[in-house]
Structure formats: structure tokens, C-alpha cells
Amino acid sequence: MIIRETTPGDMAQIMALYPQAFPEEDLTQLVTRLLACDAQLLSLAGFQGDTLMAHLLFSFGDTQPGLQRGALLGPLAVAPPQQKQGRGSQLVRAGLDQLAAIGIAQVFVLGDPAYYRRFEFMPERDVMPPCPVPDAWADAWQSLVLAQQAPLQAGTLSLPAPWMDPALWGP
Ligand SMILES: CC(C)(COP(=O)(O)OP(=O)(O)OC[C@H]1O[C@@H](n2cnc3c(N)ncnc32)[C@H](O)[C@@H]1OP(=O)(O)O)[C@@H](O)C(=O)NCCC(=O)NCCS
Known part of the structure; x- marks a missing residue:
């Protein structure tokens, strides 16, 4: 699988991928709005030939402007059909390497700890998600401090505007 940053020409394949991967959740609006706004993002995709296999977004943010970026x-x-063959892991690791190279200090995720602990994500308690999440999701909020970096100051993670609308991604 070849990993590269996405371009506008990949949009049709990205929009086709999300309903397949998330049949019970519509994330296409969130992804469209994130990719359309001027926000600082890293949008990575894995291809085999011209076919999109996997996609991953990182949105940049902070808890205090001017201090470390997360x-x-x-x-x-x-x-x-491509799941459980290491593609998701390959994409995450490639993304973490790119973020480390541009000085991102800490990466956050709201996801299944059983999956994310393989990358050494740990439960996060000092930095809060941009919108409240249900108590049942508390363990899903995790973070990873990248090498040579210090964690972000405690506070609420500020993120690009689409993330501030839980209707696009919330329960
Ligand atoms: C979750 C997902 C991204 C993982 O990518 P992948 O390429 O299938 O996973 P990998 O091959 O890198 O890793 C496989 C391992 O992850 C585990 N895994 C896969 N999906 C998982 C999930 N939703 N929760 C927990 N573990 C999961 C597998 O059991 C396997 O474990 P093992 O290594 O102990 O055998 C992918 O299955 C997917 O797109 N799922 C649907 C969308 C989704 O739930 N995304 C969640 C992130 S927002």
C-alpha cells in the first residue's frame, strides 16, 4: 500500500469509502467540511494502484494558542475487504511519524482503547475533548505524547470548526 497526502481528485473515492467503513454512521459531512475548510489538517490515504484502501485525517489544535500544538x-x-491486514496500523504509524516531523507534541483520539493501545495511546484526563462526550465514552478519550515532546497544557482542545458541531460526529 502506498501512502500519500490526499488531493481534491481523491474526494470521490474518499466519499465512497466512509459509508462502507461506517455503515451505521454518516461521517461524510464531517470529512467534507474538514477537507473544505482552511483548517490545518493532515489527510493521508493508502492506495493500491489507483484504488483507495484507507483514509485518515488528523486535525491540528491546541489548548493555549502559541504553546505546543496537538x-x-x-x-x-x-x-x-481490506480490514485486519495491517492497513489501518500502517496509516496511523505513517501519520504519527509525519506529525512528529513537523513538531506536533501530542495526538488525541476518541476511539476503542483495544485498538489504539497498540500505538501506545493512554487514557487522557488533563486535556478535554472539544465537546463533552458521554460518560460511557470516557475511556475512549486517549492521547499519545510524541517523542521528545511535552504534553499540552491542561485545558480543552481547540479544533477546527466542524469538530465543534457534535451533530456531525457525536452519539
Ligand atoms: C478500525 C480500523 C480502522 C482498523 O484498521 P484495520 O486495517 O482493519 O486494522 P489493522 O489491520 O491495522 O489491525 C488489526 C487489529 O485491530 C483490531 N481491530 C480492528 N478493528 C477494531 C475495532 N473497531 N476495535 C478494536 N480492535 C479492532 C483487530 O482485531 C486486529 O487485532 P490483532 O492485531 O490483535 O489481531 C478498520 O477496521 C475500520 O475502518 N473499521 C471501521 C471503521 C472504524 O471503526 N473506525 C474506527 C476508527 S474512527
Whole structure:
């Protein structure tokens, strides 16, 4: 699988991937709005030939402007026939390497700890998600401090505007 940053020409395949990977959740609006806004993002995709296998977004944010920058990992989608073959992991690791290279200090995720602990994500208690999440999701909020970096100051993670609308991603 070849991993590269996405371009506008990949949009049709990205929009086709999300309903397959998330049949019970519509994340296409969130992804469209994130990719359309001027926000600082890293949008990575894995291809085999010209075919999109997996897509991952990181949105940059902080708890205090001017201090360390963080990034939110998500959403992450692997085409169902391609799942459980290491593609999601490959994309996450490539993304974490790129974020480390540009000085991102800490990466956050709201996801299944059983999956994210393989990348050494740990439960996060000092930095809060941009919108309240149900108590049942408390363990899903995790973070990873990248090498040579210090964690973000405690506070609420500020993220690009689409993340501030839980209707696009929330329960
Ligand atoms: C979750 C997802 C991104 C993982 O990508 P993948 O390429 O299938 O996973 P990998 O091959 O890298 O890793 C496989 C491992 O992850 C585990 N795994 C896969 N999906 C999982 C999930 N939703 N929760 C917990 N563990 C999961 C597998 O059991 C396997 O575990 P093992 O290594 O102990 O055998 C992918 O299955 C997917 O797109 N699922 C649907 C969308 C989704 O739930 N995304 C969640 C992120 S927002």
C-alpha cells in the first residue's frame, strides 16, 4: 500500500469509502467540511494502484494558542475487504511519524482503547475533548505524547470548526 497526502481528485473515492467503513454512521459531512475548510489538517490515504484502501485525517489544535500544538486523530476508515491486514496500523504509524516531523507534541483520539493501545495511546484526563462526550465514552478519550515532546497544557482542545458541531460526529 502506498501512502500519500490526499488531493481534491481523491474526494470521490474518499466519499465512497466512509459509508462502507461506517455503515451505521454518516461521517461524510464531517470529512467534507474538514477537507473544505482552511483548517490545518493532515489527510493521508493508502492506495493500491489507483484504488483507495484507507483514509485518515488528523486535525491540528491546541489548548493555549502559541504553546505546543496537538492533533486529533480521526476519522480513520479502511475499506471492509481490506480490514485486519495491517492497513489501518500502517496509516496511523505513517501519520504519527509525519506529525512528529513537523513538531506536533501530542495526538488525541476518541476511539476503542483495544485498538489504539497498540500505538501506545493512554487514557487522557488533563486535556478535554472539544465537546463533552458521554460518560460511557470516557475511556475512549486517549492521547499519545510524541517523542521528545511535552504534553499540552491542561485545558480543552481547540479544533477546527466542524469538530465543534457534535451533530456531525457525536452519539
Ligand atoms: C478500525 C480500523 C480502522 C482498523 O484498521 P484495520 O486495517 O482493519 O486494522 P489493522 O489491520 O491495522 O489491525 C488489526 C487489529 O485491530 C483490531 N481491530 C480492528 N478493528 C477494531 C475495532 N473497531 N476495535 C478494536 N480492535 C479492532 C483487530 O482485531 C486486529 O487485532 P490483532 O492485531 O490483535 O489481531 C478498520 O477496521 C475500520 O475502518 N473499521 C471501521 C471503521 C472504524 O471503526 N473506525 C474506527 C476508527 S474512527
